[in-house]
Amino acid sequence: MEVVQVLHMNRGVGVTSYAMNSTVQSKIISVTKPAMMSAIEKTLRSISWPVTMGIADLGCSSGPNTLLVISEILNAVHATCRRFEQSSPEFKVYLNDLFSNDFNNIFSSLPAFYRKQKQDKGSEFGPCFILGVPGSFYGRLFPSNSLHFVHSSSSLHWLSQVPVEVEGTSLNKGKIYISKSSPRCVLEAYSSQFQKDFSIFLKSRSQEMVPGARMVLSLMGRKDMDPTTPESCYQWELLAHALMSMVAQGLIEEEKVDSFDAPYYAPCMKELKLEIEKEGSFVMDCSEAYEIDWDDGAEMASDDSSGERVARTIRAVVESMLESHFGCHIMDELFRRYAKLVGDHLSNNRTKYVNLVISLLKN
Template sequence: MRAAQRKEMKMLEILHMNKGAGETSYAMNSSVQNRIISCGEEARKKAIMEILCSNWVEKMSIADLGCSSGPNALRVISEIVDGVYATTGLLEQPAPNELVVYLNDLFTNDFNNIFASLPTFYRKHTQDKGTSFPSCFVSAVPGTFYGRLFPTNTLHFVHSSSSLHWLSQVPDGLVDGCGRGLNKGKIYISESSPECVVDAYSEQFKNDFSKFLASRSQEMVTGGRMVLSLLGRLSMDPTTPHSCYQWELLARSLMTMSSEGLVEEEKVDSFDAPYYAPCFEELKMEIEKEGSFMVDEHEAYEIDWDAGWELESDSTMGRPLSSGERVARTIRAVVESMLESHFGCHIMDELFRRFAQMVEDHLSNTRTKYINLVISLIKQDTN
């Protein structure tokens, strides 16, 4: 097995959101992702409308790629099912006889959490719908979306939210000839990163996104729609704070622990996040190069780092969480599996305590925001 294949297999094994429903779980700390899902709501409605207006579909196949788990996992699918029923009613045409829904994520995803919520989902979509409401079949499809997942020419609508900024692997070319990390004291692209590090990340994203498009091109029917939502940036510069500053603060938290002998500095230098926040120009370049899709529309949204959180209280301290603590919990729920695999579980509580304080200090001076990109694509006839 080639080195690149080994790196990708390792990533498939360790990249997953925190499971269960505890204080640090993704299920309890995914309000930002929920806000991001809301950004794509109008694009999803339009896509469903266009699919159903173009011609009647007897069996409509829908895929949500990177569905994760927790309360957000079935939200998009629920909205799409409601949208199909509402749209066909508006058009005064029969709904598809069947809806086939595929929920995809990596093998280590907490699918059991999703399955436990399905009875509620089915009850919601069978009550008061009448006999014209289509049968809905939901199944899980584990695996990476940077390759084929579904049969040829079967999907009518593909959706992905908060997933495509995750790379298939850590980019190659981030170490020198002696195996030492080139991005010293950092865990992602930074203003101080060597140009070769920035280039390696950019190249990895282009390769991955190209594979994603090529795979979906084979799986989708001509005229099918795809709505993608991912963290990105508005600037052509990958080091802009909107796209990388949360990683900068996490790296600083690790380095403060290193200065106190709690973490080896070499450990920090050798950890690189499998993440990339692109700009629209990069997305459109790869879409045009692959050639199977046409960009319908795109939009960018600013999202607060602690968006969607109410004044939650810490169950152990009985007080409202600070902005820094809310952000730290959100990030921990997403990246802890990777950090734990590299640094060990024993530093996680202290690391995210320090990270929360750094975020709090940062947000007291400037309200840096995430940039969420939403792009709608139409599958073209390539014959």
């Protein structure tokens, strides 16, 4: 599976789109906000109030969260400049995601975004130039020494590829991600792939960021060193159960399930710290771990079960990969079964995601 070609959030604004099913990611952005505001203030003060400020949001996706993040960043810069009686810089804002991302959805929202920024901030607000930058963040994306602040939310748990030791094999039989029943070699392959990818990510950003710049990253993770803990993999376990139930009824070939593995890894904080220290370009400023409800804790509509809500959230994120492997004809039935399994699980468990947030200072 070529991840850069098949991984994208569901496009548009339909019932299964990412734009309409990304409240969990919005919740993550809100809990990350204090770390982001602190990092921006420290950055502006340490790099002597730049005339032009380069900002990148990596894995920006599309829908309301994309410009929400940018708005929060610009608000933080504006507030800091006013507090210290400094002029607002001009902004070069880079929105990055893979080539198949729905950039058109973002660009069509920009006129309203620009109007609101001008209305809220008036003449004190510096010009803001927003650019789309398609490509993988596991490699260079921007000119050297061009970025002052980098943000990434709900993206770095996606790997550049399924580990080569696992892809296309039946090593992880009946599963689509790490599981309690996965062989040790599968766990080690996923961990090794994450280490390689995260090291490349750090090295690439170190070349693009100016000294004293900061980066705030949030990603799905786990609190325990054990990668098979439910908090890091149970959503995939239930999806595998849904697929295997279709195998049992002859709707999918078992070999199809055995040969699919998700390009995903939820690390623990210790793994992040070890790789940051090993790569050597950044110092960790702060770190936090937050728990987020699978259904984001929001009240449900009367005709909307928690299982259905979670299933739509997951579908909006992973459907492109599943469709490329299994075909589009099984998607509705697959996620109907998945919603039932999730609903049954949540009726007896208050399951949460673990979201890791780190702030890094460029040496």
